[in-house]
Amino acid sequence: MPRTKGSKNKVVLSVDERIAAVTAEIESLQEQVKEKKAELKQLKAEKEEEDQKRLLAAVAASGKSIDEVIALIKAEGTEKTEEAGSDIAE
Numbered sequence: 687m688p689r690t691k692g693s694k695n696k697v698v699l700s701v702d703e704r705i706a707a708v709t710a711e712i713e714s715l716q717e718q719v720k721e722k723k724a725e726l727k728q729l730k731a732e733k734e735e736e737d738q739k740r741l742l743a744a745v746a747a748s749g750k751s752i753d754e755v756i757a758l759i760k761a762e763g764t765e766k767t768e769e770a771g772s773d774i775a776e
Contacts, residue, residue, distance in 0.1 A: 699707070745755050 745752060748755065750758075
């Protein structure tokens, strides 16, 4: 005689109980998402701090003053803007 797979031992929950269980699961997942977002925010802040340290180290290693580096960056940005404008005009 074939047996059913555990149907005798299966607990049958009412619709209200299943709704409550799913609601609790959603709340738990939302809390996990909130925690992961906070972790991501912290990691991004750490990365930004590391990037700033690397940038300052590169400026110091270049032997140029901060004003000289800023001027170089601005000049490069202006050149790229002018190049983009000439590409459009052609």
